[in-house]
Amino acid sequence: MRSKIEGDPRAARREAKWSKILEEAWDLARRDGLAALSLRDLADRVDLRQPSLYAYFDSKLDLYDAMFADGNRQLLAFIAAHGPYADEPSEALKALVQVVVQFSSEDVVRHQLLFQRTIPGFEPSAASYAFARDFYELARRRLAAVGATEQNDIDLFSALVTGLAHQQVANDPGGDRWARLAGRAVTMFLYEVEPHTPTTKGELRCTRH
């Protein structure tokens, strides 16, 4: 795939233009709101006429789809950039939650597109959704490492994380009022999933100090 671009200067230029379009689309969405994104404003930003944008995507929903994939790529990159973590599974899980909430709080409209479905008619394509699945798998593995494998446990955890992220974004954008609760939230979750009565699920001792 890479060789195609590097070997073909026209494809490389097109790729660069496409990246510029995505970047400016995010910027406009942050300024005007995700739903209020205007293709004419976007065209102005990238030195094109509005109809010429259709050489890069088939419709506005298609653009949202590309942004959805891009946002998920950013999320995976953000997680990778803030690693590696301690090997200790519960610490790794705490770190993940912290990072995800921070990621969400850094860009409200990105969080809207990735985790809230508010654009009428928008449904991620299978290809774009694959990136979201990658993130889900990453979280699932880190949950399994602390012994949370049942669907109910995973669902409870996902609610906890999205709740923290949503409250952070909605009520304290740019701050850390909910982000700083990530560690406590995971502690609470772990205690629920692995009760400290050390019976079947391995020897786990919990004490308060």
Add this chain to the structure above:
Amino acid sequence: MRSKIEGDPRAARREAKWSKILEEAWDLARRDGLAALSLRDLADRVDLRQPSLYAYFDSKLDLYDAMFADGNRQLLAFIAAHGPYADEPSEALKALVQVVVQFSSEDVVRHQLLFQRTIPGFEPSAASYAFARDFYELARRRLAAVGATEQNDIDLFSALVTGLAHQQVANDPGGDRWARLAGRAVTMFLYEVEPHTPTTKGELRCTRH
């Protein structure tokens, strides 16, 4: 206020029309998406011409504001209709969470308007926000009854509830995959807020052996 309407048939008719407008606006929003609501379609639904709608609200954002207030009234009515609960504080809290998540899952766009801020330019007016404050106060009182009064506790709880509601709405609309976790979530929360080792609120240390 009531006497005004009952005493004046014209005011009563206007009130009825206004209710009809709100009702059809919700229905259209559910069909087309909240942001895609069209005033021309709405006018057709209520047997008016589009400009005549401006006799009932000053702008489209004004209509959203009225829907915001209406949705919050519905929430308070929904809570009232599903009471009274057991006096036991923790059970009352569980019931509240259950009801709120169920309420959200019953209407996705209502949940969007009330708890997610996705309409560009929309900000609830002070009058409409008063209803939201009523709900917040109700939840705060029920939290206080179980001993959760610190802001961090309230924030953690709000994240938990909105997280359950959001996951329910986004990933299992109409179902109960997350709604049924409400009781467990509250139990988990209560254990965190009121540790049964009644000493300090120190960090919980878990170690494997």
Add this chain to the structure above:
DNA sequence: GTCTATACATCGATAGAC
């Protein structure tokens, strides 16, 4: 209060020339 009529700006999208 509701209507007709109209205006204006903006939007996504398409046709066809180059």
Add this chain to the structure above:
DNA sequence: GTCTATCGATGTATAGAC
């Protein structure tokens, strides 16, 4: 690929009759 020109639909708003 990019352009010009244009389309239909939209939201907003106003004037003026009844």
